[in-house]
Amino acid sequence: MSWELDRRPVSGADEDLRTALQAAKLPIDDLDEDGRSFFRFTDRNATVGYGGLEDYGSCALLRSLVVLPQQRGHGYGEAITRQLLTQAARGGANTVYLLTDSATSFFERFGFAKVDRATAPAAILQTRQAASLCPASAALLAKIVQR
């Protein structure tokens, strides 16, 4: 998909963001903490989903990717992921990490691959997602991004 969705920053306190993440069983406990950016993605003025990044300099954590249930299956998840990867690279990251327990094969489509937690940078392992909010069974995936 080559089109770009409209993207607007939202705060971690945004009620619609929190509702969408909670409905998808994604963590909301650390949304208000520093160093996180969240975005609402819209197509022709309709909200289709959300996504976020945590910036750790040369690496970033992609998180809080959710497409609203009624909007799934139309390529929005792919579009949001690509836009977040571009943004992470522009922000200076050369590796993007994420944790997932249900969408590993979705992210493998973009070149993400499972990595051993022991090989990940401390900044990623110390994120609230990695350290406590995501189950220990969640896979840690990584992708090298180009600037």
Ligand SMILES: CC(C)(COP(=O)(O)OP(=O)(O)OC[C@H]1O[C@@H](n2cnc3c(N)ncnc32)[C@H](O)[C@@H]1OP(=O)(O)O)[C@@H](O)C(=O)NCCC(=O)NCCS
């Ligand atoms: C995962 C999610 C973001 C996908 O959004 P979407 O808009 O439905 O995805 P797309 O329409 O862009 O799908 C692109 C492709 O990925 C596939 N895909 C979609 N969800 C998938 C999943 N959970 N696992 C594996 N493949 C998936 C689609 O079948 C499609 O394949 P195709 O091109 O061969 O038809 C969405 O299902 C969601 O919000 N899930 C709940 C939250 C979640 O799991 N987030 C990820 C962890 S942070």
